[in-house]
Structure formats: C-alpha cells, structure tokens
Amino acid sequence: MILEVDGLQIHYGTAGGTVRAVDGASFAVPEGRIVGLVGESGCGKTTAVRAIMGVLAENGRRAGGRVVFKGKPIDETNTRPLLWRDIAYVPQSAMSSLDPVYTVGAQIVEVLTKRGRHGKTAARARAAELFDLVGLSENRLRDYPHQFSGGMRQRAAIAMALALEPSLLLADEPVTALDVIVQRQILDTLRALQQRLKLSMVLVTHDISVVAYLCDEVVVMYAGQVIESGPVREVLGRPRHPYTMGLRNAFPDLMSDALELVPIAGSPPDLADPPPGCRFTPRCPFALAACSTRPAAIGSDRAGAGNAHVSACLRDGEADHLRTFALDPVTWQRSSAYATS
Amino acid sequence: MVDAPETGVIAAPRRGRGQSILPVLRRMAAMPLKDPFAFAGLTIYVLFALVALLADQLAPVDPLEILFTKAGKVAANLGPSGEFPLGTTNLGRDIYAQLVHGTRSALAVGLSAAIIVATVGTVVGLVAGYFGGTTDAVLMRIADMALSLPFLPFVIVLTGFLGADTSNIVLAVALLLWPNSARVIRSQVLSLRERAYVEAARVTGASHARILFVHIAPNILPLSFVYAAIAIGWAIITEASVNFLGFGDPTSVSWGMMLQDAFTSQALSRGQYAWFVPPGICIILVVVAGFFISRGYEEVFMPRLRGR
Amino acid sequence: MRLVVERFAHNALALLAVTTILFFMFRLMPGTPLAAFINENLNADQQQAMLEQFGLDRPMWQQYFIYLGNLLQGEMGLSFFQRRPVTTILLEVLPNSIVLTLTSLIVAYIFGVLAGAWLAWRRGSWIERVAVPVVLATRAAPEFWIGMVLLALLSFNAGWFPSGGASSPGLAYDSNWERMLSLDYLHHLALPALTLALYLQGLPLLLMRSNMLEVMHEEFVTMARMKGLSEWRIVIGHAARNALLPVVTAFALGVGLSMGGNVVIETVFSWPGIGRLLVQAVSVHDYPLAQGAFLMIALVLALMNFVADLLYMVLDPRVSHGRRA
DSSP states (O other): OEEEEEEEEEEEEOOOOOEEEEEEEEEEEEETTEEEEETTTTSSSSHHHHHTOOOOOOOOOEEEEEEEETTTEEEETTTGBBBTEEEEEEEHHHHSSSSSTSSSSHHHHHHHHHHHOOOOHHHHHHHHHHHHTOOGGGGGGGSOGGGOOHHHHHHHHHHHHHOOOOOOEEEESSSTTSSSHHHEEEHHHHHHHHHTTOOEEEEEEEOHHHHHHHEEEEEEEETTTTEEEEEEEHHHHHSHHHHHHHHHHHHHHOSSSOOOOOOOSSSSOOOTTOSSSSSGGGGTTTTOOOTTTOOOOOOOOEETTOOOEEEEOGGGGGGHHHHHTSSSSHHSSSSSTTOOO | OSSSSSOOOOSOOOOOOOSSSHHHHHHHHHHHOOOHHHHHHHHHHHHHHHHHHHHHHHHOOOOOOOOOTTSSSSSSSSSSSSSSSSOOOOOOHHHHHHHHHHHHHHHHHHHHHHHHHHHHHHHHHHHHHHHHHHHHHHHHHHHHHHSSSSSHHHHHHHHHHHOOHHHHHHHHHHHHHHHHHHHHHHHHHHHTSSSSHHHHHHHHOOOOOHHHIIIIIIHHHHHHOOOOOOHHHHHHHHHHHHHHTSSOOOOOOOOOHHHHHHHHOOOOOTTTTHHHHHHHHHHHHHHHHHHHHHHHHHHOOOOOGTTT | HHHHHHHHHHHHHHHHHHHHHHEEEEETSSSTTTTTOOOOTSHHHHHHHHHTTTTTTTHHHHHHHHHHHHHHOOOOBBOTOOOSHHHHHHHHHHHHHHHHHHHHHHHHHHHHHHHHHHHHHTTTSSHHHHHHHHHHHHHSHHHHHHHHIIIIIIIIIIIOOOSSSOOOOOOOOOOOOHTTSSSSHHHHHHHHHHHHHHHHHHHHHHHHHHHHHHHHHHHHHHHHHHOOOHHHHHIHHHHHHIHHHHHHHHHHHHHHHHHHHHHHHHHTTTSSSSHHHHHHHHHHTOOHHHHHHHHHHHHHHHHHHOOOOOOOOHHHHHSSSOOOO
C-alpha cells in the first residue's frame, strides 16, 4: 500500500457549529493502482484528498486519524517536502487553479525550479517534454491559462502534476467540467500515463461511469464516512451497501438491465448534526431499527495485492437478496420506515 | 473548496420574495446589533444629532458674540478654562459654543446632501437598470460625465461664482455624488430584474411601477441607505473644505469656518490646539460613522465577505 | 487595440463634455465676463468695441466653437489680473503640482501596498482590528486639517519644516530644474507631501488588504500550497501579484483625482501649484485663469483615467492577450 488513510476526521468550524466533513474515513491505495473515491458532492471526498496533502480551508482541521504514505505517518507538519515531488494533484477546474497572470509554461517552470532541482534552461526543456507527453504543442507554453480551451487546460494541469515524477497522483474530478468526448480523451491520457509511469492514483469523482472506465478499486463515501470499498468490478457489479446499489441505479452507463434512472430520494444528512447510527438510514429502503442506533463500521481485508470487497452495512449478509429488490425502481420510492428526519 | 460548507456566494442582498418592505426594514434595524462597526457608526450619528438638537442648552453662549473678561477686556485667545472649555478665538468668541453650534450646520449640510444623493441615485439607478436600452445608456453617459468633473475644483468654481451660500455647496456635492450610487444601484437592479419573483410579477401582469416599487425597490433600500451615509460624510468634508478656502458663508457657524478662522488667525503658530483640533475630530467622527455603517451593511447584507 | 481606441474615445468625449459644461457655466455666471475690464469711464461704444475684441458680440454657439478652437491650440486667453497668457501661468505652476502629487502618491502607495498586504497576512490579529479603524479615520479626516495639525506640530512647534511656499526667499536659481532639485525645494516639499501621503495611503492599504484576502481564497493560491511552494513565494509571487492589479490602476486614477484634491493642501502650505492658482483665480473672479486651471485639472484627470485603462490592459493578460483556444 502506497497510501493508507485510517479513521480520518476533518472538522470545519462554522457559525452553525462543528461540521464533521470527514468522520472516520479509512481506505488504502495499492501501489500502481487507480482507486476511485466516489460519492455525492458534500460527502467529504474532496476534503479527504486535500487533508492528505495538508491543505485545508482556514476553518478546517484534522481532528483525528492517521495518514500513512509509503509506511511513514504524515500530517501537516511533515507533508510539505513530499508535495509535488511524491504526491501531486490534478484539480477539478484548471482554470481557477492556474494563476491567471503567468503563462502556463512559467508555472510549470516554477514548479520545476522551485520544487525540483532543474535549472531554468533544463526546466524549459522539461516543460516542453511534459506538454508533449500530455498531447499539447510546446509552443502553447507561452500562452496564458485563459487562452486555453477547457480540455487543454486540464491537460496542462496533468503535465504540471507529472513535472517532478510523483509516485502518487491525487485527481479531484479531473474531467467533470468537460464535455463527454473530451472527458474520454483526458481519461485515456491519464490511464496511458499511469501505466507508463507506474503511477498510483486516487481519482475523486461523483460519476460512477468514470470509476468504471478508469479505476481498479473504488471507495464509496457517504456523509463523511466510507461505506463500501473493494475492486471496481465487484463493488459495481455486486454492490453490498444499499447506497451503492442506489448510486448505481442513478447512472446510465452501467445499467444493462434497468431501463430508467432512479434517483435516491432525500438528501444527505447535516454534517453538523449527523444521525447517530448508519447515516444512510433515513434514505435507506432496507433500514432496520438497529440501523439508526448502531454506527456504521467497515472492516478491511486484503485480496492479493489489493483490497478486498467490504461493506459497512448491517445487513451485509443479505446483500445478494437486497440487490434484487434494489433493481426495482419502486423500492426507492418507499420512504424508510426508520427515517429520523 | 467543493466540500466546505457555506459556499453560498451572494452578490445581491439576500431576501426571499420581495413582496413587502417590512423584512428589509427589520434587517436594517437589526444591522447595528449584528455588527459592532455599524453600532458604533449609528451611536455617533445619534450623539451628534442630540448635540445639534440641544445646542442652545449645551452652549448657551452665542458663538459669534465677542466676549469680555471680568476686567472688561476682550476675552481674546484664552486657553481652555472652566468658563471657556476650549478657550476663545482671537476675536474673543467662545470656541466650545462654535463647536456645539457647528454640529447643526454640519448635520444640515450632511443630511440634505445625503437625501438628494440617495433619492436621485436610487431613482436613476432604478429607472436605468429596470428599463435598460436607450434610457439606461443616456442616464449612464450623464453619470460618466458628472464623474469626469474634478470634484473639489468644480465645487469651488460653482460656489465661488454662484455665491457663498450653503445650499450651493449642497447642490454641487449632490450634483457630483449621485452617479456613484446610481451606478451601483443600477447593477443591483439588473440582477434583481432577472429573479424569479420579478419574472413572476411580470407574467401576472403587474405594472412597471408596481414591479419597481413593490418588488425591486425594497431590495435596494439598504444600498441607498449606505450611499446616503457616505454622502453625509462627503458633504461635510466638502463644506469644510470650501469654507476653509474662504468660499463659505461667513455668517454661519460651521466646523469648516472654525478651521479657516483658526488658520487665518495664526492659531497654528500660537499652538492653540484646542481651537483647531476638536472641529477636525468631529468631522472625522461623522465621516467615519458613514464608513462604519457601510461596512456593517457589507457584513450583514453581503455575507460572502463575512469573516474575512 | 480596438479597446485602446475605445477607451481613448470614451475619455476624450468625457473631457469634451467637461469643457462644454465649463464653457456654459462660465458664460451663465452672473455678470458679464468683462466685468473686470469694464469700468464706468468707458462709454457704450468703447464697451461694444471691447466685446467685439473678445468675440463676445457673436452668438453663443459661435463663441463656443471659437473657444474650442482656441483650446486645441493651447490658447486660453489672458488672465484678467496678471495680464499674462493663462497658458503661460499654468505651465509655470504645473510642475510644482505634479511633483507634489507624484511624490506623495508614490510614498502613499508603497506604504499602503506593503502595509495592506501585511495586514491581510495578519488577518484576525489584534493589530488588524486596531489598524483598520485607524486607517478609516485617516481617510475620513479632511486633508487640510491633517495639514494644519502637522504644520502646527512639525513646523511651528518643532521647527523642522518651513511653514509654506516652495522655496526660501532670496534664493535664486539658474533654471527651474536646478530649483526643483535643490535641497531647499525638497525641504519645502516634505511636509505637504507627507500630509498628502498620510491622507492617500488609506486607499491602497485597504484595497490591497481586501484584494489579498480575496485572492488568498482563490484556488490557484491553494494550488500553490499543494505544490509545496514557500510561504513567501505564495504570498508575494502569486497572491500579491494578483492583488496588485487593481491597486496599480488605482494609482493612475489617484494621480488624476489628487490633482483636483490638492486644491486645499496647496492652500494650506502656500504651495504654488495649480490648485492654489484655481482658488486664487476664483476668489478674485479671474474667469479666464479659473477656467484654464480647472480645464488643466480636468485634462490631467481624463488623461490619467486613460492611463489607468491602459495599465489595466497591459497588466492583466486576460485583457491584453486575447483568447486563443
């Protein structure tokens, strides 16, 4: 495992009280694999990734848990030397993540000279090489971010992330802002580079089809917690948590047998005051009385070089049975008998 | 920060339907309680208003009367004492009485300019923003023109030639200040115009006047109020400057007149700080009160900036 | 390039409007513009001759175009009182105003930008809580009052600076340059410039502070953190570089605005500049001179507005470098 996150807790101090954006999330990234971190917006996936890099908003703090990178525990105090050299980041919107007043080339050179050991000339040559790697013409290095198209900016951001040959790439919704065709191209580029450079990667997304297309493993987050994880084929093929089952229904690409998209009714809980038991209880069509009292707990298991399929659901044992019901849209129209809100 | 809570970016004052003016008024009334700056600003206004009202009681001496000492000599250039809290001028006038009575003219100038600026700015902003098109273009070009006049020189030329009348100063200030508020209010109206409830009102056949004054105007009221608060300060500073340059009304008692009097009567070289420091402090307080109130507005009505 | 032309046209039109307003304002003033020339000894014929000499017998619109034509040639008529061409008088005092304005603005902006960035960096500290209201108070103080207090303290009381004027009496110089580079001139300049700087620093300071706070929340600053760049590089290289854009523009605007605002400061310190000239001209009803001084101030204002537009275009690649996708 190149990265292990164990019981991570991230709190935001707000006027409405402490918001537990990430509340005890655990997952691991095997060397050379792509792990998808998936969930609705607000589930804490972006926060988790930023916390790994030690970069949180001013009102955020790490309140607990461990992050272990290559066997070494890291936190805000010792992450900085690793940043970009070992752990690099691909942002969701390269437009706002690139400084508007410098050329893209200058920003790549900045990283190469300030964080790497390159001299000015070597850095320029390397920047051209990187642009070539991601499929951009090197004469675009002299352009400003606003002169690029969305897809090109995203490529430039990937080039910048690869500048110092990191071993772990954290990509936060890297293709969300793009149209479908460009999405495909960028994802293909990412996969090609990942295989060629033997990268390990965490891909944050809300889009299950992206996970299915690109990832080896998937970690499903709900309301700040991990509720299911494992190899992509298993988790998406035979989901064991009702939330994952519902999530799968809500996306078109994977559904071979169901014809209509079924959204999960209701909305995620308020993270300033989450419900006591499993947080999906209020929206879960299969919830039992015990679900609203027993907090979700997820184990971890190895399966060869990767992680085994695990779920936090109390009714994990009945997963096969529940799944058949989950395919029926009517199931999701029923409101939970144990809804607390 | 995608996952961070409270990312709601609100450019316009946030308010639900715009059906009635009461909630806005309530929020405006509550503003000083929510923001210490606004509270301080409002307190300053209230204090000065009280001083202006009670000027005759607080300082029974005529501010322009030439006073005599018990020995029968002109009480000129006296330092602060029990009898003359701030001393006397070179002509034997009571500085404290001038300061207290000056509050009246300051507030009169400030308030009248503020009312004109806020009214004209609001009406022009509303009309330009709501009707758009040629009306908007013409009004905004006029605003541009007014803004390209050098402020103080214009006021000086106008008052210098039209005569040293306080109402001329107010007029000149209003003439130059309305475009600022009109522009901001216009852009606010532009965004309000597109809101669902305004759309709804239009579809249900409400008249322009009704949409403007019932649905849109209440939302920009706090903004008009802020520009009025800032105009109070500007008008008072301008009036003081014009007085200081000698283009003021010599018969009225104002802080600017006091400063000019002190300056030309060598109070500086004599070190009569009690003469020229207090009027300046009073001007600062009134102007700063306007700044504080506009800051309070931003904090309460534009929560995006909160906590920064 | 189209933008440049557009901004130029915009500012030129504004200036034309100001000129027009001014023309009619002066024509509509009470009393004839020749009041100062005409005395009771002149008979009606002589008066008429004078009116003709000044072109005042023509219709208003003709006068207007004659006036515009003259202006374009830099011809602003004779001062009633000094009996010298207005243009000559203006050009004599203009350098003093420019020196005063630029010196104080440069001091104010260097201080304001540094202090503003620093306060943004120290956000939430007690020093910020104290500094912001204090800075607001300096913005709220009448300029001339700040001048009076400094004059009383530093000139009359401490005796460190002369109390007014631009040079000590009795000194003679071979050229204007020599005079303006002399220590004596700088000594006279110091106090008015300090006063003005004290008044002006609030704007860049508060602007820089709020821009910095705004920019520090931008995604690219977070990104710079993620890259592991040094705090210095993040704050100076990225945040401040972006936050500075509007401040630079404000500087150019400030030159234009404070030329007009200098009116009072120049009077307090008897600084022989264009503002004081305007005040004197107005108080003795010297119409041509007052009009000329006012136009000069308006011209500088329009010019600096244009410069501000240009600077903005040059400094912000989003404006200067078009889209290329």
